Amino acid sequence: MVRLTDLHPVEAEHLLKRAKDMPAIGPGDWVDPPSVKEATVAIVSTAGLHRRIDPPFTIGSLDYRIIPGDTQFDDLVLSHISANFDRSAFGQDPNIVFPIDRLRELASAGEIGGVARWHYSFMGAMPDPSQFEKTGEEIGRLMAQDGVDIAFLVPI
Amino acid sequence: MSEAVVPPRALWVPFPLGRPLGAVNDPDFQKNVLRRALGLIDTAVEPTIEDYAIETPDEDLSENWACPVNLSSATSDSLSERLLAEVAMLRPWAIETRHQRGRTLFGVTGAGEDQVDDVARALATIADSGDVISEPLIDGISWTFEMPLLLRHMADDLRTFYHEAVTARPGESAPNHDALNQWIFSETVLGETLLLVADGLTQASNVPMAQLVRGLLIPEGYYKGGSAFPDQVNFPIDR
Numbered sequence: 361m362v363r364l365t366d367l368h369p370v371e372a373e374h375l376l377k378r379a380k381d382m383p384a385i386g387p388g389d390w391v392d393p394p395s396v397k398e399a400t401v402a403i404v405s406t407a408g409l410h411r412r413i414d415p416p417f418t419i420g421s422l423d424y425r426i427i428p429g430d431t432q433f434d435d436l437v438l439s440h441i442s443a444n445f446d447r448s449a450f451g452q453d454p455n456i457v458f459p460i461d462r463l464r465e466l467a468s469a470g471e472i473g474g475v476a477r478w479h480y481s482f483m484g485a486m487p488d489p490s491q492f493e494k495t496g497e498e499i500g501r502l503m504a505q506d507g508v509d510i511a512f513l514v515p516i
Numbered sequence: 517m518s519e520a521v522v523p524p525r526a527l528w529v530p531f532p533l534g535r536p537l538g539a540v541n542d543p544d545f546q547k548n549v550l551r552r553a554l555g556l557i558d559t560a561v562e563p564t565i566e567d568y569a570i571e572t573p574d575e576d577l578s579e580n581w582a583c584p585v586n587l588s589s590a591t592s593d594s595l596s597e598r599l600l601a602e603v604a605m606l607r608p609w610a611i612e613t614r615h616q617r618g619r620t621l622f623g624v625t626g627a628g629e630d631q632v633d634d635v636a637r638a639l640a641t642i643a644d645s646g647d648v649i650s651e652p653l654i655d656g657i658s659w660t661f662e663m664p665l666l667l668r669h670m671a672d673d674l675r676t677f678y679h680e681a682v683t684a685r686p687g688e689s690a691p692n693h694d695a696l697n698q699w700i701f702s703e704t705v706l707g708e709t710l711l712l713v714a715d716g717l718t719q720a721s722n723v724p725m726a727q728l729v730r731g732l733l734i735p736e737g738y739y740k741g742g743s744a745f746p747d748q749v750n751f752p753i754d755r
Contacts, residue, residue, distance in 0.1 A: 361533065363530055445533035451617075455543070456535050465547065
């Protein structure tokens with residue numbers, strides 16, 4: 361996501377170093393889900409999104425927030441700690457980060473099977489993604505219980 | 517980073533950070549991105565990273581953006597008075613944007629939607645004093661963060677307000693991330709204030725996380741021409 365050449369050189373250098381230092385993780389077990397036209401899709405965001413009633417994310421957060429599928433956009437805020445992404449776009453159009461309306465439209469058109477009741481949000485900015493393993497497994501169990509076939513991870 | 521994580525199916529997109537689905541207020545564009553990503557479900561037979569090479573149509577316009585509000589030079593020597601004067605000039609337009617959208621992102625600090633002046637005054641006071649430890653005491657605000665991390669989110673609340681103000685006029689382009697940063701840090705009292713706060717964090721080298729918060733406060737490249745992060749960054753883990 362994003363070309364390094366489109367970033368400020370200082371930011372590009374910083375991200376290259378992070379990528380180089382990032383421990384290798386995958387791959388996990390291969391799973392063949394139902395066809396997209398039959399699948400229920402849930403969004404998993406790493407934008408630090410949450411409802412106003414939720415506690416904000418903080419430095420080093422490994423926990424998640426629930427975003428019910430019927431959450432109104434005026435109830436969603438961003439508490440991601442990074443200053444190096446364009447959060448104004450979310451202010452203009454929340455679907456650019458949390459495409460719930462787009463998923464509903466695809467479901468109405470029969471292009472996907474359905475949209476999950478619950479969606480999830482983390483805050484990224486963690487140099488070692490393996491720290492999320494335990495929470496990630498929990499989210500996986502919850503989504504399976506909710507009949508989710510596809511987790512659509514949207515980075516920020 | 518995706519190559520290190522090895523996800524089962526990934527779509528690389530060329531869009532700026534903060535715009536993973538590409539084009540703002542363009543449902544067809546966003547759905548095409550979704551279709552391509554979800555399409556990997558039916559086509560990938562092993563871990564796959566596919567490139568999506570279609571650019572958004574509006575990036576050129578936002579690079580040529582100019583602030584529609586005339587922020588004339590203030591005559592006061594007081595940073596707080598100049599910042600509040602700037603906020604006052606932007607307020608009618610921010611209110612208009614909030615009315616058009618029916619929402620605002622302002623308030624992640626715990627401040628109410630109508631407490632922009634309080635947040636601005638508190639930030640200017642901290643910039644002047646260099647005190648990055650003491651929590652600003654303001655009637656009616658229960659901050660959701662502790663100092664010094666609160667500074668990072670006060671900056672975001674005010675940036676949100678400023679962006680709301682400059683995107684109020686229909687038909688005009690909105691600044692992209694670079695244009696917004698360039699404007700804030702070279703033409704506004706807010707930018708001046710944030711850089712002073714960053715200097716205060718530099719001076720507070722004995723305050724835990726001060727240097728890290730400085731890096732989170734100022735976008736890369738805007739702190740004395742370089743990074744505001746310290747050379748060695750250690751992110752604590754909040755279990």
